[in-house]
Amino acid sequence: MKNFKQILRYLKPYTVFVVFSVIFVIFEVASNVLQPKYMEQIVDDGVLQMDLDVVFKAGVMMLLVAVIGGVCGYISCVLSNIYSQRFGNSLRKTLFRKIMSLSAQQDDAYTAGSLITRMTNDTRVVTEFSSVFIQMAVKPLMLFLLGIIMVLTIDPIYGIILLVSLPVQFLIIRFFIKRSAPVFATIQKKLDRLNSFAMHIVSNNRLIKSYVRENYEAGRFDNQNRDLTSTVMNIQVFMAILNPLVMLILNTVVLAVIFIGGFQVEARMIRVGSVMAAINYSQQIMMSMMTLGGIFQYVARSKVSAERLTAVLNREPALPSGKQMIDRIDKLSLSHVSFRYPQNQDAQRNVLEDISLEVRGGECIGILGTTGSGKSTIARLLIREYDATDGQVTYNGVDVKDIDTKSLRDQVSVVFQNSDMFSASLRENITKGAVFSQEDFDTAVRSACVDEFADDLRGGYDAVISERGASLSGGQKQRVAIARALLRAPQVLVFDDCTSSLDLETEAKVLERIQTNYRDKTRIFISQRISTIMGADRIILMDDGRVVAFGSHRELFDSCELYRSIYQTQNPEGGDELE
């Protein structure tokens, strides 16, 4: 219930709409309750007394009240739709911002499919609940209570019939709700799983096709889809029994009222119109109870959704941003940094072990190491995607945890090996978020050699890049990502294996241009290829999460056996000598 209350707080700004929606529904209920009374009058004082004047006047009044009730019902519905849509809008917006604010570490805890299901399906469920609440809870509750009062005013004997039938109806509805509530939670989970799976398949469509796994994946999808469908169907089949059961009780009640009413009419204890009114009110009462039962289904479903929404909304940022702003970086350092990924806390070894490193502003550093040695992890710690498990990452001597995250990422850019593209034009893909002049733009695209292929695209820089950069080659995507980072002109540029898909000639050109055009920036090149990093002022050689050696290309070649052997492997011709 706590989760429910928290979600309903987003409804607060629309209280006026809620209040007016309730007021109009009160008028609608009043109209519904008055109508059997007019009917009673028409039958008893009009038809039975052969007084057409009464029939006409009461008929007109009945019609008028029905029209007013209908209009009020309509306005109430419109108002509840307005507030529920606005409520849904604000909930989705807040959730989206929250998801955006989660760190990489927290992202790992939820699949993309699960987050999307929460943002779409779960918000829809609670939004719908807020909209139907008045129609399915407030209105039937009032009809129920007023109906009972009206029946009792006609003749308390009918109260006895309700006294027997209502608890039976209540117990049946409760039984159905109790059985169905856990199934709704299961359905939500299965939907989550199916969404995640579908997203995974759609985004890896090419890979699946290239390995001719379409049928296999379609089979897996079918299994999950069938599982979801059968769960939904089973519960619907089960719930379908509820309606006829309630109708059975309802008709029994009507029969009982007719039966007792018949005797009373014969004994001249009551008039026919009153019996008809009692039948009407009994139907109203029973139907209201049924509708109230329906709202409990909504409550059960919304409770599950509210829990799933608050689970994300209440996630405090695992890495709360610091406050200190930075606009210059004169020194960055890692001091005795060890790290293991949060989801691998029980792993035997750290991914990084006791790394210490100091880089001055404007320096060029190369990080060389075998695959899985922890090079990219260093890059991730530099932009604070994760916090070091032990030790400290500092900029200008300030702990990265104390620095404003946005300001940090404005000053430190990492280009990863597989950079994602936006579904936008080539120009937008490069300029995203940057403040730049035409000269900056030209320098960035020339340095990254984007200009070499941009003109060949249909539309040039205005050519639209398809989703995830599917219309570009791997090397082209890497060049766009490099240009994007260069244009933002941060103080520290980290190139994490992002020239791996370029041919050697283009790579050499890109490296040389970056070294020339961005020499005032701190540059960190990460690679497994010596050719990429050997122009750096200093090179760190990593193996198995540790720094094995540190020095210039010349120093490492002369003093480090491992470095020399990597060099010789990558330069089989003339590898014994340093070029």
Ligand SMILES: Nc1ncnc2c1ncn2[C@@H]1O[C@H](COP(=O)(O)OP(=O)(O)OP(=O)(O)O)[C@@H](O)[C@H]1O
């Ligand atoms: N998000 C993650 N969660 C858990 N473990 C991870 C994660 N990312 C990387 N690892 C593990 O951390 C270790 C170091 O990975 P990292 O990507 O830093 O290596 P790398 O030196 O950059 O490798 P490569 O040159 O192949 O890119 C690897 O054993 C990898 O399996």
